[in-house]
Amino acid sequence: MTWEAGVRVRGGGALVRWFAAALAVVCAVLAVPPAAAAAENEDDVAGIVVVGVPGLAWTDIDEAVTPNLWAMAGSGASASMSVRTIGSWTCPEAGWLSLGAGERAGGAAPRDAQCAAQSQLPAPAEDGGGWTAEGWDALVEANESFNYGARLGSLADALATMAVEEEAAAVEAEAAGEPVVEPDPGACVAGIGDGAALAAADTEGRIAFWAPDLGALGAAMAACDVVIVDPGVVVGDAADEAPDTSTDYDQLGQDDVGVGSDDPSGEVDAGEIEPEPDAVRERAAGAADAAVGEVRAALPEDWRLLVAGVADASAPSALHPVLYEGAGVETGELTSATTGRDGYVQLVDVTATALDAVGADVPATVAGAPIQVLPDAGRTSGSAVAQGIDETAASQAVISVSFVFYSVLSGLGVLGVAAAVWLLCGPDRFRGLARAVCLAVASIPVAGVAAGIPHWWRADDPPLAFWAIIAAGVAVLTAAASLPWTRQGARPVWVIAGAAALLIAVDQVSGATWPLHTPMGYTAQAGARFTGLGNYAFAVFAAAVVLLVAFLPWRGRARVWGPIAIGVCAVVIVGAPNLGRDMGGTLTLVAAGILCCWKLWGRRLTVKAVVVAGGIAFAVFAVGGFLDYLRPQEDQTHLGRFVGSVLDGTAMNILIRKADAAIGTIGRPLTWISLAALIGAIVIWRKRAPIRSTEVAAAVIGLTTVAVVGAVVNDSGIAVTGFCTALGFGLLAVAVGPRTERAEPATPDPVATAPTSGN
Incomplete structure (x- = not known):
């Protein structure tokens, strides 16, 4: 009996054992945890300031034009960040909302090729007892149709939940006669600037603390452990200089709506979009850098500062820089569990990072993971910026x-x-x-x-x-x-x-x-x-x-x-x-x-x-x-x-x-x-x-x-x-291979094979 026949006739039990052993090996390997990116930081951090600058690119970071950003690239840790949310590029309104939700969120305003509509954000309304984000119900309704499950306001709600839990723990400890740990009075999110109001709002659209400019930074840090800052700058073309603000976004680039989808719907075509004039970008980047410098000067030693390009200024999209420094942050690269790759993070990771920095639990509604630092003492501002520019060029060349x-x-x-x-x-x-x-x-x-x-x-x-x-x-x-x-x-x-x-x-x-x-x-x-x-x-x-x-x-x-x-x-x-x-x-x-x-x-x-x-x-x-x-x-x-x-x-x-x-x-x-x-x-x-x-x-x-x-x-x-x-x-x-036809025997020639008569 051949081996093949043996397998067919009497190999059933052996095959089952082989398969069982194989599946055991597979499951054992799948149980092996991934390599940890970096050890968790055990330093006490009193709070974190997140400065979002829509449109900020690695090419904007220059020693002369943006000295504060340049210094952060060398003194802290950095990475390139994807701001992908709904569609192939993310305008400011969607970027700020995604920061507050910790999940891919979209804006309610139309998304044109130059992000003009989604860059015009209204200030929140004050009602005597606090502030409320304008048009919040419309934003919630818009995101219900995107099927991403974005829960707007998850960042603020997670901190509010932490405050409630700490208060309950204090009451229980007091009742049991145990030492009482006073609840953190700063378990909230403060917003400075119009865009920051969308990120700081809770699920009802209410904001614990809001101010229009950095003059209130000290008060914001005194009130809340997490402070979101919008300097009021979009690094890109001004709305009145945009050559094409009516282009439908589906006509440009890719617009995949599925998580993990990488199949482009078409070749990226910038259409009528022209490169921004250098002077316009430089002025905007310089203004953002001045705001960052003001925050750095006021930052206490036990606080952290994270600066990120939280959105695109126009189509097509690009990678944006993330710069991180402050208490316990060493010089080096950044990474996160959602990317698994050194030097890359995602916008939703910033939400998880803010919560993790102040000791709050990251809720299931937040898709990101805390950013981790990969120490590299030899990393300089020049090398960090050059790497970011190269990574951006690579991603755009692929598209x-x-x-x-x-x-x-x-x-x-x-x-x-x-x-x-x-x-x-x-x-x-x-x-x-x-x-x-x-x-x-x-x-x-x-x-x-x-x-x-x-x-x-x-x-x-x-x-x-x-x-x-x-x-x-x-x-x-x-x-x-x-x-x-x-x-x-x-x-x-x-x-x-x-x-x-x-x-x-x-x-x-x-x-x-x-x-x-x-x-x-x-x-x-x-x-x-x-x-x-x-x-x-x-x-x-x-x-x-x-x-x-x-x-x-x-x-x-x-x-x-x-x-x-x-x-x-x-x-x-x-x-x-x-x-x-x-x-x-x-x-x-x-x-x-x-x-x-x-x-x-x-x-x-x-x-x-x-x-x-x-x-x-x-x-x-x-x-x-x-x-x-x-x-x-x-x-x-x-x-x-x-x-x-x-x-x-x-x-x-x-x-x-x-x-x-x-x-x-x-x-x-x-x-x-x-x-x-x-x-x-x-x-x-x-x-x-x-x-x-x-x-x-x-x-x-x-x-x-x-x-x-x-x-x-x-x-x-x-x-x-x-x-x-x-x-x-x-x-x-x-x-x-081709079919090889069996050759038919030749038909005898009746003339050639006929017997000949002898003479």
Whole structure:
């Protein structure tokens, strides 16, 4: 009896034990906590002042023009910040509201290309007993339609809750005869300036302390432990100089509404927007710097100061600086658990940081995590600013090439599908060319991952440098898969799929740095995910793993443990909290791997098998998420936070956003390669069915699972199918190869074979 037959007939118990052991390994790895970014600061901090400057960019920080900001960049810690909230750029009204909510929030005023409407913020109304933000009900109503679950005023409410809890604790201690700790009288948020009023308001729109200018800074710090300051400056074009204030924002850039969505809706086009005059920017930046200097001069030794560019001044968006100094803050870089990457934070992290600095609990309604300091005594103002400028340039360069990359990949992908159909079903003519096209198209996403290794955005012509890298990568991989000793059978699959899997695995293990600055990953300013495995890279990685599992030449018992070993390693890379952190990818890859192996081992693919595979995938997803949820909140990945949202009843908003984002990908460039793959598969099935090879059947089932399930459970939707097709369709056709028809015996020539009469 052959090994394959043994697996089919009497290997059921062994397979169950193998799967159980594999899942145990996966769950154990998923339980490993991510590396801590930095130790928590134990210094007593009396309070924190947050100065928000909409439009502030790294290029505005100059030793001569903004000396206070320049000094902070060298004396404290800094990072680049994504201000992404609702849509592809964030105007001031939305930025201030998001700061107060700790979640992505939008403004009620129209969002035009120059943010003119959302920059004109009214002062709060005073009613004798306090202040109330103008138009608060309209702001709450507007955010109810965004499905982000933003609870406006969460910052102020968290401090009010702390005050109530401290008061209750004092009463209990007094009743029990224990030492009484006096409640903090400053457990509130004070606002200075019109924009700060939106961030300082509680859920009812009321503000504990407000003043129009910095003349009341001392009183504000005496009243509240958290002070939000709006210097009244937007660093960018003045409203009367904006050349295009009526442009609808959906016509510019990307406008993804789903958390984690990184599929752009179109190439960023600044339209009529022109660069701001230097004099205008310098005056605005100088005014903001003067306000920062006034705050620094008045800041007590036990307080902290955080300065942040809390919004964009116009489209397109960009990264903005965050500068942090004061009690217990060392010189260095900043990071947070929401980014997992050194030197990057998000706007919602500022909310959590303010609460953490004064000892308040971060509520579940706040999506951010406290900013942490990574000490670096050698960091200078010049190096911090240069790094911020480079990070901003990288993120903007990625956006400038992304739409073209997706369009080219989709167009060539359609051609690749046609070449695959020709290779499998067409005549002998041009089969060599069809094979080369299949290999070249499969190499494009692999070259896209590798493009992040060189710093192409620093070139004089970044788009030209990017496309030169893509062309070189495609040429090298295509040639490597066409050599005399690699072109036979499934060997081209080993070369290209192996290169894809190896590149992405090495990148994840080494810190996930390569796809970040390519269209294969998330741009930092999108605020989706700064580290881990993005949906596009996941689709390529999963397709590569399926092809390797199906077509590697397994022998004997290795036919069982080999695919399981590869599958376990792949799932760990995708789902581990200190590696891929991809919850949708984990679910997809587990299901695809099980079904692929099931068929590879000669088992029938039944409805029961599909249900079992789905159940196991969901179990791994649930166990990994629950283990992540049990960690401290500052250590949780988005998987653990999603479990928390399930428990507190807010998960539906996340699911709705993801579904909206996935549906929104239909009609974008990668739709066409996906549609071509469906048509091509039907043509091939009609002409080449049935599939007699277990390896081919396993690959087809695995790739189909990645393409379908991945599109359903990830907010990148049809893009997952597109990238899976780009790598997998042509390679599968090359592995199968053209049909070789059996030659019919020649019909004897009756004349030639007729007996001749002798003479």
